[in-house]
Amino acid sequence: MSFMTMNMFAPRIWGFDRADAEWRTAREAGWSRADLAWERLMETGCRRLEKTSDRSLFKAASRCFLAADLLARARFAKGDPRRATGPAARWRLKGTERLRDRALREWGGVAAYIETLEIRPRARSSLFHLRMEARHRDTYHANLRKRLSAFAAETGETLRGAGAHRHASRWRGEKPTVFDDTRKLLSACLLIPDISR
Known part of the structure; x- marks a missing residue:
């Protein structure tokens, strides 16, 4: 499928x-x-899947996930966990095991990705917290990596069928305001629909 065809799926998004x-x-x-x-x-x-009773929205959601999957395979490097999210979302909708298997293969390098991700400074509520982060940057980064690893582990459990975690419903609360690698990883972990077929 070409990017021109994908553009028909979601013109306002592109x-x-x-x-x-x-x-x-x-x-x-x-x-x-x-x-x-x-x-x-x-x-x-x-x-779109929040209103699962509407069959047309179900189909529209499936097209969005397909377009995102194709985009990730075309534009993101191997080892980028976002390459696993499209097939994972499509698997949750359709129950197709080959999609789950592909998602699991793509998810395999997530631990190495977490170790190399770029963490940019966050906005802090006070000068004191800003100074504490600057003074103890390594500790802050280690704690954030530990937290991100927990999200990645939950996503891995979902893909293996070993856990019934909520993903998409948590995205709004967890979505970082900073555009860095932590946002890419959290989106890979959480932008998976909470429904299964």
Whole structure:
């Protein structure tokens, strides 16, 4: 499937106009158009599944996940955990084991990804907390990596069928405001629909 065909699935998601503040912020942080388009496709698919009784929304969500899957395979490097999220989402909808198997293969390198991810400074509520983070950066980063590893472990359990974790419903609360690798990893972990077929 070409990117032109994928564009028919979600024209508003692909488009980035100059007034799009999120796109400007993401671009200034070094994100590519594909990074934000993938996230928006997955978010849109998950949102559409909140009304699972509407069959047309179910199909529209499936198309968003397919487009995100194709985009990830075309634009993201091997070892990027987002390459596992599209097939994982499609597996949750369709129950197709080959999609789950592909998601598990792609998810296999997540531990190495967590060790190498770039963590950018967070906004802090006070100058004291900002100074504490600057003074103890290694500790902050180690704690954040530990927390991210817990999210990744839950996602791995879901893919193996060993746990009934909620993913998409947690995204809104966990979504980082910083455009860095932690946001990419959390989106890979959490933008999986909470329903199964």
